[in-house]
Amino acid sequence: MRECGLFINGEWTAASxxxxxxxxNPATGEVLARCAAGNExxxxxxxxxxxxxxxxxxxxxxxxxxxIILKAASILRQQKKSLGEMVTRExxxxxxxxxxxxxxxxxxxxxxxxxxxxxxxxxxxxxxxxKRCMTVRQPVGIVGCITPWNFPFxxxxxxxxxxxxxxxxxxxxxxxxxPLCAAAxxxxxxxxxxxxxxLNMVTGSAQTVGQAxxxxxxxxxxxxxxxxxxxxxxxxxASKKLKRVALELGSKNPLIVMEDADIDLALEGILxxxxxxxxxxxxxxxxxxxxxxxxxxxxxxLVRRTKALKVGDPLDxxxxxxxxxGPEQELKVLNYIDIGVKEGARLVCGxxxxxxxxxxxxxxxxxxxxxxxxxLRITKExxxxxxxxxxxxxxxxxxxxxxxxxxxxxxxSIYTRDINKAYRAIxxxxxxxxxxxxxxxxxxxxxxFGGVKNTGNGAREAGTAAIAEFTEIxxxxxxxxxxxxxxxxxx
Ligand code: NAP
Numbered sequence: 001m002r003e004c005g006l007f008i009n010g011e012w013t014a015a016s017x018x019x020x021x022x023x024x025n026p027a028t029g030e031v032l033a034r035c036a037a038g039n040e041x042x043x044x045x046x047x048x049x050x051x052x053x054x055x056x057x058x059x060x061x062x063x064x065x066x067x068i069i070l071k072a073a074s075i076l077r078q079q080k081k082s083l084g085e086m087v088t089r090e091x092x093x094x095x096x097x098x099x100x101x102x103x104x105x106x107x108x109x110x111x112x113x114x115x116x117x118x119x120x121x122x123x124x125x126x127x128x129x130x131k132r133c134m135t136v137r138q139p140v141g142i143v144g145c146i147t148p149w150n151f152p153f154x155x156x157x158x159x160x161x162x163x164x165x166x167x168x169x170x171x172x173x174x175x176x177x178x179p180l181c182a183a184a185x186x187x188x189x190x191x192x193x194x195x196x197x198x199l200n201m202v203t204g205s206a207q208t209v210g211q212a213x214x215x216x217x218x219x220x221x222x223x224x225x226x227x228x229x230x231x232x233x234x235x236x237x238a239s240k241k242l243k244r245v246a247l248e249l250g251s252k253n254p255l256i257v258m259e260d261a262d263i264d265l266a267l268e269g270i271l272x273x274x275x276x277x278x279x280x281x282x283x284x285x286x287x288x289x290x291x292x293x294x295x296x297x298x299x300x301x302l303v304r305r306t307k308a309l310k311v312g313d314p315l316d317x318x319x320x321x322x323x324x325x326g327p328e329q330e331l332k333v334l335n336y337i338d339i340g341v342k343e344g345a346r347l348v349c350g351x352x353x354x355x356x357x358x359x360x361x362x363x364x365x366x367x368x369x370x371x372x373x374x375x376l377r378i379t380k381e382x383x384x385x386x387x388x389x390x391x392x393x394x395x396x397x398x399x400x401x402x403x404x405x406x407x408x409x410x411x412x413s414i415y416t417r418d419i420n421k422a423y424r425a426i427x428x429x430x431x432x433x434x435x436x437x438x439x440x441x442x443x444x445x446x447x448x449f450g451g452v453k454n455t456g457n458g459a460r461e462a463g464t465a466a467i468a469e470f471t472e473i474x475x476x477x478x479x480x481x482x483x484x485x486x487x488x489x490x491x
Contacts, residue, residue: 002033004183006042006203009049010196015204016041023180026092026323027314027362035179038204043171043212046200050142050169051218053197058139058167060195065165066116071192073109076102076153076185083153083184085315090180091152092322092363093277094314105157105185108445108462112161115467119166127488130481137471139167140221140244144213146173146234148226149325150280152181158445159223160189160199162466171219172201173210175226177325179203206230214238222246223469225282225461228382228454235457246459246469248282248450250382251410253440254403255285256425258396259293261415265437267298269415271305273439274388275367278321280329282455283411283433283441287379288390289399295392299348302369302390307349309367313358323363324385330363333385336378337368345372345389374402382408396421404430410451411440432460 003020005012019037024030057065076083084099093101121135145159156174163170174182186201202209210230213219214237224234225248238245255273257266273285290298314322324330330353337351350368365386372379372389379389393399403412412431416422422436432451435442443449448460459469479485 001031002180004033004035004179004203006036006038006046007183007186007190007199007201008042008046009200010190015039016045021176023090023177024326025089025362026325027089027364028358029361032090033180035183035203038202039208040212042202042204043209043216046171046202047142047216047218049197049200050171053195054139054141054169057169057195057198060167062116062119062165062167064116065167066113068189068193069109069116069161069165070113072189073106073113075188075191076106076109079188080106083181086181086184087152088314088322090178091149092314092325093280094319094322095317097277098314101151101153104151104154104445108154108157109161111445112165112466115165119467119471121473126477128479128481128485130479131485132478132480134476134478135473136476137166137467138474140470140472141168142171142219142221143168143470144171144173144216144219144222146210146213146222146224146226147175147182149175149177150277150282152178153185155225156182156185158461158466159225160185162461163223163470164194164199166467166470168221168470169198170200171213171216172199173213174201174203176203176205211237215241217241220244221470224248231456245457246461247456248459248461249455250384250408251282251284251451251455252286252380252382252406252408253283253411253413253431254287254289255413255440256289256399256403256415257291257294257298258399258414258416258418258421259291260417261294262417262437263294263297263301266415267301267305269413269439270302270388271309273413273441275306275309275321275386276441278324278365279386279388280325280384281441283443284384285413285440286383286388287403288388289393289402290390291399292392292394299371299390303349306367306369311354311364311366321367321386324365326363329385330365333365333383333387336381336383336385337387340370340372340376340378340387340389343376343378345370345376345378348390350386374405380406396424400425400428404428407454408451409453410455411435413438413440
């Protein structure tokens with residue numbers, strides 16, 4: 001069985017405590033690797049290494065940093081197939097999506113490597129003669145990156161790529177459910193030539209490693225993606241130390257189908273949005289809002305299509321949906337299905353754990369549809385599984401009200417042929433991302449990604465926004481008059 005260590009100061013080592021934990025395949029229960037369970041002492045060692053290497057890395061020219069990141073992207077590309085399989089084995093998404101996860105990492109690293117030749121600031125005029133004003137971007141120092149399990153290559157690559165190109169050094173803690181993928185990604189950065197101490201990885205639990213990263217004084221910036229409960233706790237602890245924190249949290253994404261929508265197109269989008277990655281995407285469609293005039297048609301066809309989805313071994317290319325990622329996730333999803341039934345939503349199809357034969361070895365849940373009404377817990381709280389609640393509406397205004405009346409605001413979508421409604425929805429939907437005639441999933445790495453309300457604290461990843469998260473702006477005044485000049489307010 002594979003062993004994965006911590007990566008500190010350019011070396012793979014055991015945890016200080018020598019403790020380990022296992023990572024398993026959620027489809028089969030097979031143990032994939034034994035991983036080092038770091039603790040507070042290991043985080044201090046990682047921060048020591050990151051602090052020591054910061055000066056040199058900061059001074060290393062940004063285009064050269066970009067070359068290392070580009071090399072990492074190229075290694076990922078060479079290994080895409082085997083890494084995609086690794087994602088599928090460790091996390092459970094179907095093989096096409098496993099490779100898609102790796103592809104997103106490649107795309108982002110290729111994109112962000114180019115930022116080494118931009119890192120743009122401003123130049124502007126001065127109120128005084130013979131004086132020039134400008135801004136430059138500087139790294140923030142040591143960054144703590146804490147990531148979830150649902151995109152084990154893509155999400156860490158977004159954070160590591162942007163933090164590193166900006167000249168920061170990193171202490172990285174991946175999810176305890178996907179440490180094998182994280183180790184593979186770090187190995188790739190090592191092979192690409194990342195200098196010792198610049199990128200450090202400490203695997204281990206949220207309570208030890210995660211909290212130690214949040215508390216470590218020298219880590220001044222935190223970049224976190226995960227659930228809202230953890231995000232709140234991290235924000236509150238970090239705020240006492242006045243740390244900078246970027247949070248990408250949960251969601252409850254609506255997809256609206258208007259009466260004039262292309263129903264065939266909408267159905268494809270609904271199925272992909274709701275059941276892709278077994279609903280375990282932050283942008284997954286978890287609420288379907290359907291106009292009463294097309295409700296029966298959509299429901300009839302959706303039920304048929306949902307029942308026909310093939311659930312099974314995610315390595316089998318003919319399978320549509322794999323397992324959920326482990327026992328805790330399974331329990332949470334089944335519990336929400338139970339809540340939905342108890343609060344009076346109509347269970348239209350699915351709803352059960354699959355236990356027979358090979359299913360019994362893993363965490364498989366049937367794709368589940370509820371006919372629900374707005375206001376139920378299943379229509380307001382994040383489930384993060386293959387459960388879609390369908391809500392009927394009778395007007396555009398009602399649809400927008402229902403879509404917005406939740407605590408989250410990451411992704412949103414509307415299917416309509418009416419260009420006026422489409423544009424109004426762009427203005428009206430309270431979400432960081434709005435799709436027109438496309439499902440709630442489908443981010444592209446050169447555009448900003450993030451949400452409003454409890455989905456985060458205003459941070460955006462990817463796109464040009466990614467650099468802002470990991471840099472300080474320094475304002476520079478250059479006086480070449482050769483005499484003391486006073487700005488207006490000082491005269
Ligand atoms: P999670 O339980 O919040 O954990 C995320 C990461 O944080 C893991 O590495 C976890 O460590 C660590 N962690 C948890 N509590 C912590 C604490 N108090 N202090 C420090 N670290 C802590 O989330 P998850 O179950 O992995 O991921 C699913 C969630 O992520 C969903 O809510 C989903 O919406 C969200 N998500 C959001 C986005 C976005 O961009 N908005 C993208 C993807 C996922 P352990 O693994 O060791 O527990």
